[in-house]
Amino acid sequence: MYFLSWVKEPAAPVLSRRGGWRIKGDVWLAGAWERRLVSSLVRKYFNLDPGFENDLVVFHRVPSWSGEVDYAFGFHAHALRLGVAYYSVKEGWSLSPTGALASLLESQGAQACDVGFAGHLKGKRVELPEECAASSNMVLLRMGGYVGVARRTGGGGRFKVKDAAPRGFRKLAQGGAEDVVRANQQVLRESVREAKGFIMKAYRSIQGSGKAAVSFSGGADSTATLSLAAEALGPGKVVAVYSDTGLEFPESLRYAEQVASRLGVELVVLEPSARVVDLVGEKGLMSVDDRWCTRILKLEPLRKFYSNSGLKLYFDGARDYESFGRAKTPRLGYNPLIPGVTRALPIKKWPRLLVQAYLYSVKTPLNPLYDQGFTRIGCVACPAMHLYELHLSFSKHRGIHEELAKAAGVSMGDYLRMRWSTREPG
Template sequence: MVKVKDMAPRGFKLLDKPLSKDLLELNKLIIEEYAEEAMGFIRGVYASYNQHVMPVAFSGGADSTAVLSLAVEALGSDRVIAVYSDTGLEFSETRRYVEEVSNRLGVELVVLESGVDVLGEIRKRGLMSVDNRWCTSLLKLNPMRMYYESRSLKVYLDGARDYESTLRAITPRIGENPSVPGVLRALPVKSWPRIVIQLYLLSRGIPLNPLYDKGYTRIGFPRGNLL
């Protein structure tokens, strides 16, 4: 069986900067079609679940940055909040980036912390890796679940895309994340190729996380490309 992740490289590779401007010029209409469809989806989700704000799970990666920008375009900054889970082991560049982008878009930034003794958990569970991902649920998703429950929120936006893994490819566009029970997850950019993500952000003048320029292909805990 051929897996989706085997057909497309993992993570996120930067476009050549001079080339990206030409690509944007040639594909403006296509980028706007993707954006309009995603914004329509976001408006539909917001209207269907009748909650006062729409939270966006914001990691500082390109996909969630695009979703945050789309949500602001679709709903207005006063109806959107950026929810960032700080595991305590994030790169300082990412923390600064999420603050800068949130300020740029005019949205409230909610920073969640797990309060977990990470080193103690590593001793018990072993180091985090692609195949040992206990960190995601414990340090990121569990704090999100508790926050959403405390605010009586029914749905949140997430930047997961089909091309990242087989599991994400078969995930419904709206559905429950087993690690965040009781809250629905909606995926505005589920079908977007990574080149569309980059060109959309370029079209809005939103810079990428500086860690991409340093060779990182994925953003988020733990430090490096393990997740």
Template sequence: MSGRKPFEEALDHIFWCDACNVPLITDVCGACGGPARAVQLSPPGDVRFCSPFERDILHRLLTDMYGADPIGDRLVLLNKIPGDDKTDEVIVDGRTLAVMAYDLVKQGYVLDLRPDGAKVLMPHATKKIVNVDVPREKHLNGKGLSGSCVTGSTPDVKAGDVVLLKVSESFNGLGVARVDADRLANPVENTLKVRKIGSSKVRLNDRVATMADAVEANRKRLQSMEADAISVIRGVAGQHKNLPVTVSFSGGKDSLVVFNIARKAVNKLKAFFVDTGLEFPETSEFVERFAHDTGVEITVQRAGDAFDQNFPAFGPPAKDFRWCCKVCKLGPITSLLNNSKGVITIDGKRRYESFQRGHIGTVERNPFVPGQIGVFPVKDWRAIEVWLYIYMEKLPYNPLYDLGFERIGCWLCPAALQAEYVRMKDLHPDRFDEWQGRLHQWAKASGLSPEYVDLGFWRWKAHPPKMLNVAREKGLSLKPRAGTGMSLSMIKGISPCTAGGYSLEGVLSSGKWPEPDALKEMLKTIGTPSYSEDLDVMLLRAGKGTSKMFAGGQIYASSDDRAYAQRLFGDTVRQVLRAALCSKCKICVKACNRRAIRIDGYLRVDESKCNRCGKCTRACVIARYYDKLTGNKENYPKSIS
């Protein structure tokens, strides 16, 4: 499994019926019965319909840049492709006309034409046009053209613009201007670079189809996909007849579809919605309205102020540090689904959504919620199939999709695109300003610049190349001031002890050292602790070694076994962090099938039941993000268990 690429089995195409002018999810049109042509998609191929908000952006870009928008009321598809932020191929009438993307540096949308887009635009455009005189028989694609070939241009051309190259009505293409309009005709320099130019013609289909046309052309295939999903749900429910069936309803499009399918699959069905405390108002209102209109009870489990309580210790969440998901979502879920017999949960996760979900199975047991069997009946559906199903079933959906959001989650989610985060500012400026102010306070305390927040760098702990490039371009430092936040500094790495064996020593710097009683209880999960009040030191005896913890942050571990000493040190640090930062989410309580843990002011361990299996540590968000919290690069094994 580890050697597979997340999207290696993903579809790289859809189909298009030119007779009906609609996209298809199979190679035969369900409306006219005719064959369809394949339309290639860049991976991962999670193509979707363009929302009204995105259509407005596309219209503005086309008219601002080229003075025309020939697309009109046609169906427009967007295919998400890799990019620095929100980046989509624009597909109209089964042809890729352009790439529309959000530029992190410019903090706005940009449009990059493709050859078919240039040819469609040429008869209508009034801007960004350069007339050239070149021999038609000469191969020019990818070549530079000197100003001597330029016979005229519109005055709005600027260096770096993607321009329309026109030789005649039947011979044209696109290129990139290397200079402004007033220098294009300079005969002593190459002022243009040709991308593609030729005599092929591209025109839009005479037929303008509607969404209803698209649904009818795909109805048979959608009904077949629904039947398959129903079979999956019934199959799992049949194997576990004693378990209740629930639906995880997030208020998003995917959970909407699985909810509708699950209602057809089983008679007794319960739905739940986890209110993280960070939901968009539109989402909360939609869930409430949906429950009322459908007459189905949707249990709402609230996280309350869990995020606010944990922010001082953890700082802002990040794409690679999603502590918020466990505290605000998984914690409430474990409390809600606390059923000793287990539970079946129908979930709308799809493998096309992200690399992390690229390998999800149809049925999986949740490692963090004991007894929960997750069923993912639409895991192989693409976004276009989800939307076609919604339109076919006439399901009401979250209005945020029409307002510029591709996916629905928490309004401050670091995993959201920067383009969507900026969109949040337009819709809810008060919440946006409050969160920005909080981020700016955190950045200032950490010695980071305001631009660190404004450009979205807070959304990563370890910044990807695209953000490192932006930082270099802006001249920004990404390193917090020394002494801020939490860190683990090694005084001495693994080394032989003078008395024999091996030892490690480090200092954990944090704003909060745990109370001795809380730390002592946490350490019981890995060994036998004892505390000296006079010396203010905690001693832990664990299997083949010992560790010591001093209130000043010094941590020492030793063992006759070199590898064990390393593991013991890492595990000791994890328990110190767990004791100091415990959010009382109770995930560890649910993870312990021996019922050896309870929360009473702080975590307490029943040593007569605890077998030190390590499940509670592996389930803990703090232990999971140990390296992110401390900045420690040492790769210590996860547990001595």
């Protein structure tokens, strides 16, 4: 279990084993697209640019609270919990701000309506004058020494105060990647030592000699696992195995080649035995409930590779914070579709922020797709994508998605509204 807090000079998030905000969902440093997103949402609701594009902003995954909401995350910056952003099929991106964000925005010059009451009105309904209520369905309120955010609840000037905080919150001096590494030195040192010890023990007891493999997708988790394995065993004893399903982002394969070269490890790229479009025409679109794509395009080439290579062990970057299913996966175990090879998970307990801090500490850049808004580095049409990621992918690789929709016999409108879990129209 990890907790999140901040150092303030300069501002940087800190992970620890005790004290601070308890991390329940995954937590990570927002990429460039994600920072622009929260800034644009603030501008949309409050007509003020908060300038988060260049700040350290921490996101944490929160559960979706209705069938309409496909994806939701909370965000923190400047040692403040600022709100929740969420994506729905009907409305796109929306924002639920906290009182802390209201206080920060007022300090930056955002207009707040004075309700003439010096007290904390969270949860109360208020009637606002026309000049305050006409501009938006969400407004900032000044309540003596407090400032809060209120949402319209009916016609006219009726609003409900959603949250409030003391006035005067301001931005802190901004930290960078080096400050994140410095602030997390202790947890990094302990976590890296434990992971490398686990890697060496698994190698000695299972592989014994020769090379061990790392399942490498080009995502942050597999990149960190590959780097840790190269540190623990030496680059000459590590082979990075990249499974090209035929739907990979071009950026990912280029990134994988660059990282393997930088680390000095062997890179093996496996190719699929069938075309994705042909399989979609035969089986329909892949989904979380039916990941035939993983079985046929990824695991089958991996099974053949391992059966021919003689390797007995591979390391994988799967983490508990990714999903409930992965949290149940044993740290040492087997994938039944890759028989005879042990699967080992060195960073199983790490939150993504720790993965990022480790990669910063060893000067390894992240896959550029993270700065383009993707939280998961998989295929162009991965069934595990959130709906907004599918829409981002469509904007980058429209032709591939049109081929898949045509092969499946569905319209592009239905394709882009499909629920990520079942691929049925939402």
